[in-house]
Amino acid sequence: MNSIPFADLDELLHAIQDRIDDGDLAAVVEAVAPATAEQMTALFERLPLTQRAVVYRLLPKERAIDLFERLSPGIQSDLIRGLQDSEVAAIFIDLDPDDRVWLLDELPAAIAPRLLQGLSEKERQLTAGVLGYPKDSVGRRMTPEYVSIRAASRVAEALRRVQDRLDEAETVYTLPVLDGGRVVVGVVSLRDLLRADPDAIVTDVMRPAQVVTAYRDAEEAARVCTGMRLLAVPVVDKEARLVGMLTIDDAVKILELEETEDAARQGGVEPLRRPYFATxxxxxxxxxxxxxxxxxxxxxxxxxxxxxxxxxxxxxxxxxxxxxxxxxxxxxxxxxxxxxxxxxxxxxxxxxxxxxxxxxxxxxxxxxxxxxxxxxxxxxxxxxxxxxxxxxxxxxxxxxxxxxxxxxxxxxxxxxxxxxxxxxxxxxxxxxxxxxxxxxxxxxxxxxxxxx
Known part of the structure; x- marks a missing residue:
């Protein structure tokens, strides 16, 4: 950890705890400033709950949001309990809809309505749509923020559509191709779209799509995504109409949690759902x-x-x-x-x-x-x-x-x-x-x- 002026994570941890106890918050800011995102994640997994909230409040907004998204759902839940309502609302608004659902699944049910009320109408509808699926289904883990393109469109038109929606979508590297009824008829990678003839029709460059239904078990869908080495998998409803995308990062996250649960139960314990030192x-x-x-x-x-x-x-x-x-x-x-x-x-x-x-x-x-x-x-x-x-x-x-x-x-x-x-x-x-x-x-x- 050469970027931190401490020998290792334990030394940094003890230094931060000592400075919080002394009330020297400026020194805390100075201590964590050089830390990378990965180092801050590891640090938060070891800090006690109250000190975790103190350090989080001292981080710049952009860095705080990035750190929050990297934390496990269990740690996120603990952190939420240590922050004020206004701070929680700001965090919740900046999360993607699927990440909000990860967090809501860890929080007491009474908190969810209050958090959802603070969202805009559009964001509330997107989040509620994901929440509507069964808890263990892939519909609960998909992102409803994606870019789809029409099968009959020309490549140039499809690229303009991607550019117009770059800020709205969670992923654009795998693009679902739809017919007039929003049924998935194929997928096309952004790479293939960029090197195709601008006047070509999308159907000429797309390939067959591997889709999963929204009610399918999340672990099974995640294994489809990782097993076939896909960056994203279209998620469809019972009529094969597109409702979301399962991205590779969420698929890996699902498998990590599932395998942690399996390993715990095979050893005769209940899964902790948070790092050891944070439990x-x-x-x-x-x-x-x-x-x-x-x-x-x-x-x-x-x-x-x-x-x-x-x-x-x-x-x-x-x-x-x-x-x-x-x-x-x-x-x-x-x-x-x-x-x-x-x-x-x-x-x-x-x-x-x-x-x-x-x-x-x-x-x-x-x-x-x-x-x-x-x-x-x-x-x-x-x-x-x-x-x-x-x-x-x-x-x-x-x-x-x-x-x-x-x-x-x-x-x-x-x-x-x-x-x-x-x-x-x-x-x-x-x-x-x-x-x-x-x-x-x-x-x-x-x-x-x-x-x-």
Whole structure:
């Protein structure tokens, strides 16, 4: 961070906090003046809420608006609560309609009407149009500020239309081409339009359009945009008429938030929706405690299984030594399968109708893994302890790995069929289930082989 007269971000952070505590606001302005936009974003993610509002008020208007747009929706929401109504209104007016909706989704519902009233009639209508779509739909994340061109227009006429609306549009690099009924018939890039013959017809230079409906899941639409490496994707209504554009920056933002949520839930916590250092300790506790309680209740299944087979353990105490190995291996196998399939679902590599194929594939993977681990674990156990104990361990590893991979693979698929986030069936839940069922398999195999 050579542009800041401090060794690193932590030093700048402490310097700003000390100067705010001392009431030396001029020194705060001097300290943050050389910081880049990226550095200011990182700084705001670490400042406490009240100090964040103080620093924000000291920034020039243009710099403050640019910084606000870079912050995560959670941080934006926190910052809004620390500013006065007049400051909030000024920020809200300068945002694009889709960015306003991002912010409104994070704020209490009672605040939204007051903020919308401060907008001009045109801006209020644009924002209300985006707000009218379901919360998780791409219609909620599209921009209604775009430039469209007519299929029958000449290239020169289309370019004049783009120039006339440059200040109104959020993006002009991908231009939707419409027929007389506002139905999307193609798209044309600004580059192709600029190098085309001015007298050519737009239909001669356009290409087929990849569109998404406004009610489609936002994550799916974002993957279409990023997967096909498009700068923007036209968003249409049920009659294929253009209603907005999903830009690449919003698509990336959607995927970042979705993948953060998936990673959190797979780890057994609720997503924070704001950076770690900007999250109060009470919020960290709240994001974890419910899941821990649920998983603790689930873990009683394992205790119940052990109590049922207590007599078996008393007769062959050596079996207890292998309990951590077996349940750990089963849990890890299930987690690997669940993570792989959840990711494949997110990318569109597999779909709910592929449930049977995924089940067969993961069963085969589980058998292969179980065979390898079973031969290794059973062989070592047979040499160290007893051949019969080695047989128990080997067969249990085979059975547990096969079961765990199958369960881990199909649980995310079942979640998708039930219209539940696959990440909700997180790794801790699968581990808890596999622990209990794996112990049942272990003791049943032991009783059969050891005749106890």
């Amino acid at each position: 109060p300790v009470r919020s960290l506790v709240a994001s974890r405690i419910v899941w821990l309680l649920v998983l603790a209740v689930g873990a009683t299944l394992t205790v119940q299984v052990l109590s049922v087979f207590e007599a078996t353990l008393e007769q062959v105490t050596v079996l207890a030594l292998f309990v951590p190995l077996l349940i750990g291996t089963g849990g890890n196998t299930g987690n690997q399968a669940a993570t792989t399939v959840t990711r494949a679902l997110a990318l569109g590599d597999v779909r709910p109708r592929d449930l049977g194929r995924v089940l067969a594939r993961e069963l085969g993977v589980g058998i292969a893994l179980g065979s390898l681990l079973g031969l290794l674990g059973g062989g070592i156990t047979a040499v160290v302890y007893d051949p019969r104990i080695g047989s128990v361990i080997g067969l249990t590893l085979l059975a547990v790995c096969s079961m765990a991979a199958t369960i881990g693979g199909i649980m995310p698929m079942i979640a998708r069929v039930l219209r539940v986030d696959p990440a909700v069936f997180s790794n801790p839940f699968i581990t808890t289930f596999v622990d209990a069922s794996g112990l049942v398999i272990y003791f049943l195999i032991a009783k059969a082989i050891l005749q106890i």
